Amino acid sequence: xxxxxxxxxxxxxxxxxxxxxxxxxxxxxxxxxxxxxxxxxxxxxxxxxxxxxxxxxxxxxxxxxxxxxxxxxxxxxxxxxxxxxxxxxxxxxxxxxxxxxxxxxxxxxxxxxxxxxxxxxxxxxxxxxxxxxxxxxxxxxxxxxxxxxxxxxxxxxxxxxxxxxxxxxxxxxxxxxxxxxxxxxxxxxxxxxxxxxxxxxxxxxxxxxxxxxxxxxxxxxxxxxxxxxxxxxxxxxxxxxxxxxxxxxxxxxxxxxxxxxxxxxxxxxxxxxxxxxxxxxxxxxxxxxxxxxxxxxxxxxxxxxxxxxxxxxxxxxxxxxxxxxxxxxxxxxxxxxxxxxxxxxxxxxxxxxxxxxxxxxxxxxxxxxxxxxxxxx
Numbered sequence: 052x053x054x055x056x057x058x059x060x061x062x063x064x065x066x067x068x069x070x071x072x073x074x075x076x077x078x079x080x081x082x083x084x085x086x087x088x089x090x091x092x093x094x095x096x097x098x099x100x101x102x103x104x105x106x107x108x109x110x111x112x113x114x115x116x117x118x119x120x121x122x123x124x125x126x127x128x129x130x131x132x133x134x135x136x137x138x139x140x141x142x143x144x145x146x147x148x149x150x151x152x153x154x155x156x157x158x159x160x161x162x163x164x165x166x167x168x169x170x171x172x173x174x175x176x177x178x179x180x181x182x183x184x185x186x187x188x189x190x191x192x193x194x195x196x197x198x199x200x201x202x203x204x205x206x207x208x209x210x211x212x213x214x215x216x217x218x219x220x221x222x223x224x225x226x227x228x229x230x231x232x233x234x235x236x237x238x239x240x241x242x243x244x245x246x247x248x249x250x251x252x253x254x255x256x257x258x259x260x261x262x263x264x265x266x267x268x269x270x271x272x273x274x275x276x277x278x279x280x281x282x283x284x285x286x287x288x289x290x291x292x293x294x295x296x297x298x299x300x301x302x303x304x305x306x307x308x309x310x311x312x313x314x315x316x317x318x319x320x321x322x323x324x325x326x327x328x329x330x331x332x333x334x335x336x337x338x339x340x341x342x343x344x345x346x347x348x349x350x351x352x353x354x355x356x357x358x359x360x361x362x363x364x365x366x367x368x369x370x371x372x373x374x375x376x377x378x379x380x381x382x383x384x385x386x387x388x389x390x391x392x393x394x395x396x397x398x399x400x401x402x403x404x405x406x407x408x409x410x411x412x413x414x415x416x417x418x419x420x421x422x423x424x425x426x427x428x
Contacts, residue, residue, distance in 0.1 A: 067224070072377045118151070161276065193379050269295040346370075
């Protein structure tokens with residue numbers, strides 16, 4: 052790394068999640084580059100939305116979204132934290148630039164098709180270079196994975212039934228990703244270590260969520276990251292994930308919005324369909340949600356793990372799912388600047404950094420309670 056280069060690049064730093072990543076990098080005392088397509092937006096976001104930014108060591112970089120420009124920007128840095136989605140559309144340039152500039156890569160994706168692409172197309176190349184390729188380092192995936200890993204400390208479990216819930220509204224970028232992914236990609240769960248497609252017309256699921264009497268409504272959310280991460284875990288054969296928000300009205304509206312968008316874009320080519328879906332997403336959510344309030348923005352991650360002769364259940368209650376995401380990204384950067392990841396190439400947050408370590412970071416910043424783990428043998 053060159054002596055005058057900031058070691059971490061936050062790509063998409065002016066977005067809701069990118070700002071939170073910068074906030075926690077400041078708390079870790081890590082110098083960073085806030086990068087994106089608009090320097091004006093980046094400067095405004097840092098000044099207005101990152102508490103304590105005047106004490107951070109950072110610089111702003113406006114950069115075109117091309118492999119060449121991103122490679123030039125990343126040269127001399129060590130870690131790139133990518134928040135620019137939909138990742139299946141905009142992620143290839145960032146990943147290729149990381150390889151060319153020898154940087155570790157993490158992102159906040161929830162797009163299962165993107166994870167599968169990264170695993171198949173880039174994982175071996177990152178591993179050969181000794182670099183980490185860790186997508187989906189975010190609350191909706193990593194906190195639930197921590198709960199799953201705690202269950203799997205009990206031998207003899209091979210099936211994971213995961214539920215992820217949070218309070219609040221998706222951001223503008225998340226809404227676009229959810230809609231585009233639901234309309235343009237298949238969603239899989241894992242059955243005997245093979246990908247099996249979720250039925251696209253299954254509708255809403257009703258779940259008994261720990262900690263409340265009222266049934267919760269859930270969706271597969273594109274299959275999520277967990278089936279991909281655990282496909283190469285010799286302990287695990289089956290993984291299914293459902294999730295949602297506590298707002299029932301919003302959950303009831305999601306399948307209708309997705310179905311209408313699919314019908315309206317039928318017959319379009321990929322570019323036309325993406326543009327139409329992005330326009331629909333902007334009509335659904337066109338303003339940034341307010342900064343999270345821990346009294347309102349709660350989260351529940353529940354994992355039932357089972358095997359032929361054993362059972363385990365782990366629940367992690369927390370708050371502020373986007374803050375959890377920002378912290379997890381910053382912790383990953385802090386770890387990678389000090390030591391090599393536990394696994395190079397394609398790896399989840401827990402596989403790269405350790406589930407107890409990630410849990411410790413979330414606990415130390417007051418974002419989750421101690422896990423409630425129950426084991427039956």
